[in-house]
Amino acid sequence: MSVTGRARTGVLLACAAVVLVTAWYAGSRVPASAPAPAPGSVRLGPEPGEEVAAYLHRLPVELPAPGVEALALVQFAAELPAAAAVPAVAGTVPVTAVLRVPLPRVQTALRFEPLEQGAPVRAALDAARQRARETAAADAQRQTGRAAQVAAAEATALADPAAPCVLAVVVRAQRAGLDAVAARPGVRAVQAAPAGVTARELALAPLLPEQVERADPPPDDGPVPS
Numbered sequence: 517m518s519v520t521g522r523a524r525t526g527v528l529l530a531c532a533a534v535v536l537v538t539a540w541y542a543g544s545r546v547p548a549s550a551p552a553p554a555p556g557s558v559r560l561g562p563e564p565g566e567e568v569a570a571y572l573h574r575l576p577v578e579l580p581a582p583g584v585e586a587l588a589l590v591q592f593a594a595e596l597p598a599a600a601a602v603p604a605v606a607g608t609v610p611v612t613a614v615l616r617v618p619l620p621r622v623q624t625a626l627r628f629e630p631l632e633q634g635a636p637v638r639a640a641l642d643a644a645r646q647r648a649r650e651t652a653a654a655d656a657q658r659q660t661g662r663a664a665q666v667a668a669a670e671a672t673a674l675a676d677p678a679a680p681c682v683l684a685v686v687v688r689a690q691r692a693g694l695d696a697v698a699a700r701p702g703v704r705a706v707q708a709a710p711a712g713v714t715a716r717e718l719a720l721a722p723l724l725p726e727q728v729e730r731a732d733p734p735p736d737d738g739p740v741p742s
Contacts (some may be wrong), residue, residue: 554717560589560686561708561721562731568723571731572705579708582691587611587715588708590697591657591684591722594618598641601682604700608687610637611715613644614722616683617652621738624670626683627651628720645681649674665740672741684722686715 562571580586590605595618615627629644631637652674655667673679687697700708705723726734 529686556717556719558709558713559721560709560718561591561719562723562727564731566731568729568731570728571723575705575707580691580711581692584686584711585690586681586694586708586711587686587688587718588686588694588697588706589614589686589718589720589722590703591705591707592682592725593702593704595680596682596702597678597680598638598645598682599678600680600702601641601685602637604702605685605687605697607636607693607696608689609633610640610687612686612718612720613641613682613686614686614720615648615674615681616724617646617673617681618725619666619669619677619738621735621739622666622740623654623734623736624666625652626720626722627649630715632687632724640675641650641682645674645677645679648681662740667740669741677716683724684720686718686720 520550539598562568567681579588588608590608592604595616596604602716610631611633613629613631615629617624627648629647631644635643649671652667652671656664656671659667674681687694689697694706694708697703709718721731723731724734
């Protein structure tokens with residue numbers, strides 16, 4: 517190779533090196549995107565074993581500032597039929613329903629169902645109840661013993677459109693809307709998540725009606741309806 521050719525080759529290699537270094541430097545100057553928050557990283561509901569009075573006492577300070585929208589867990593004093601749950605959350609955007617079949621001294625499942633956005637709230641809650649019934653029926657087929665009996669009893673109860681099964685609803689609203697909901701009959705508690713938290717980040721553990729003093733597991737020694 518001639519001297520001129522070697523010189524040109526050297527220039528090309530030097531330029532390539534400059535391009536690579538420049539690209540590396542530019543890339544190193546771009547901040548890495550923050551990882552998405554883990555699902556279930558924000559708990560709404562009392563901590564296991566927490567005193568109910570202490571839990572209820574701390575909720576008002578967790579509400580968003582006026583004009584700020586946030587997700588919140590609306591917890592009812594007792595499970596409601598869908599028709600009664602609709603007016604309880606009026607003025608908010610319902611996002612998720614927490615369904616539970618109340619059976620005396622029998623532990624039943626909490627079933628979390630996303631609500632169709634844009635649909636009438638009553639229709640969205642009815643659809644959630646039907647999906648919960650299908651899941652309970654599948655559980656009854658899959659499980660054995662007492663667990664299968666409980667799931668079958670749940671499926672039977674959830675087949676009734678008037679079943680009192682709505683234990684809580686996650687809603688989206690500003691402070692004024694949440695204050696209005698908290699003041700309504702039948703609403704036991706409203707706990708707001710920090711502003712900006714999404715539904716996928718929530719871990720829901722609503723108060724059960726029978727949890728009066730502490731958030732302890734309810735008894736599970738009663739007969740299962742056949």
